[in-house]
Amino acid sequence: MTASTSHRETTTADGRLSRYPVFLRVWASQSAGAVADQLLPVAFALYAVQRGAGAGTIAVILAGRAIALVVCLLAGGILADRVSRPRILFTADVLRAATVLGALLTLNRLPLAALGIVTALSGAAEAMSRPAMRSLIPALLPTGLLERGNALVAAVQRSATLIGALVGAAIVAAIGIRAAMGLASLLFATGAVAVLGVRDSVAGARTRTGVLADAAAGVKAIRRRPWVVAVMTAVAIQLFAGTAPTMTLLPLVATEQLGGELGYGLVLAALATGALPAIALASRWRPRRPGVVGMLALSSYAALPASLALALPLPVTAICFVIGGFAVELYFVYWLSALQRQIPAEVLGKTLALDQLSAFALLPLGYALAGPAIAAFGVQPTLLAAAGLTAAASVAALLVPGVATFSDPVGTKSDPAGG
Template identity: 30%
Template structure:
């Protein structure tokens, strides 16, 4: 059975100044990043002579550095004040998207330059993600971590809904350059907000350590000692390969060729984003005793939109499938982040989250590369069906693990 939490208890966290500052910064940052998928995809596809392979190169240039630098980002976030690390990451992202926008504005868009700017954004994300995971327990009490993660998710998901809708409108009316410029501005504002976040000195983690390699080894020991952790990360390494292929290349391509273009794909992304808002309500209210088991089971329905795209379902049906995906992924994310923050020691949390992200994302660039080539060589709808099958099979395999099925959440006294 699962406990249900009071909304009054949930929303009381909003009275905490530091939490609301972090929430505001995160919400604005995600609003900026929500413009990027549609703007970048259709901006690149709209270039003279560009095709699916061109888009694959740019997205791979963004994704690969994010994977390669993720472990370094984890070490940095465990060594230095996470506020400073996050602020730096946001400002690097600002510079990257401003550069992409400037290239589209001026018409100077050589592929190496586009790839370099995209890679800068990938490096920024490699720094940001581990720091964000680690800073939340510094701001939110242990017994309210799930509430904090859910409220942060609510802000992020609201931004994704707005960004998915507004980016499609912006791209359709004035082009991808303006959408990318908005992304850069939002990242800059988020960096300014994080600058005002003040943490007590005793929770900062900038103490000297013997070496980066020793830090990485200690983080790996923490990671591999938890079966539920490495099994689900292995599952996601396969799933993300399929999701990157479907969301990054195959989905926009099918939308352009069969569904009417950027507006249609924006509607699919908006359906997913609205689903995440509903998922936040579920995540706020539900306290499963076996959070990783429930989270893993929720991965099965996430294959639905890819299946629907593969069988040429009507657009509204695909949007409904994306809505269900959004619900499931949001609840998964809140349960996963909360469990990670509770089970891993704070001094190693950013490094473990970096191993989590690295393992989950490491085959993403491969999915992007394969998607572009498969879309040229074979039918894109068949490739979508393969993506759906990969999601189902990898999830079923993860459920074979006793650690995934049996990990229990701690009990906290009612207030």
């Protein structure tokens, strides 16, 4: 075990996040950008529907972000372990603000499919900031407050989903796409300004190695922990088989059966609403087997595609999305906190990036196959298959030793440096 890891494990906390103002500063800096991140895809999807686009075009627009995350996440993780993480956060927000503003000024000349490029550029900046934000948290908080700190960050992100979905849908329906894009650009710029002056106390102490060696160290840290590989695989299957067809069909189903744009926003808001009580629970409850709790909860995400497959009325569909939101967030807080404890600080950024990369690796393929699958098999069979695969993958992961506790099994010796 490294000295940095030992320090993180032995530091105690008094239970109050207010005693860590630098953490709160970083947390606040990401709040505005989180709203913009959620506002944009809702606005773009509804704008595409208004312009008469079908499932294929919507999938292209949404896939841009997923492709960028796959391509850029590992680079973001390597950067997070090499340079100042607050500087990465600032640069990412500036790039997103400039990208959205540029698209706004040229919107009349952009074909609908080109919005996929906008989401891709924004997703690339997001890929730079995600590992930096998540690997910065254990440097700002003692280990006893990791669940609470991660829960607070997640609460902002899920509240942002709620606000972004409702605001994005309302603005596009009442005013138009340009107002939504202008607000998103302003929010990104606000996030960049808020992080100015925050310092990363460990940035100067990191070992400088080659980029390939950095990437290899992150891969080794994961390969030496089969339980990490199992969970990553389950989540990748869930996003590929569950999220891609669900999010591709949701705006179309909402337009036909759930009341249009506001129905779409309400369903997405329900997803965020379900996450909030899960965040509160995870910040206080430390189960002995967090993996069992997290993976069994995650299997209930199958309720999302199932609700669309069965053409349930809006209130029931919203309840299913509440359940899905609760499940995902309960899992995520325990999972992220486990990685922050189990993975040494010197490879944490890369490991978190690879975690996200593995999750999103199959998502572009899922979006690409959603349209053909729907055309070949129909909407209902595609969504029912999505529900079945989502539930099965999460439960099957529990068969791997270590998944039940989200930690190395007793007696396992892992190279602390991941090498």
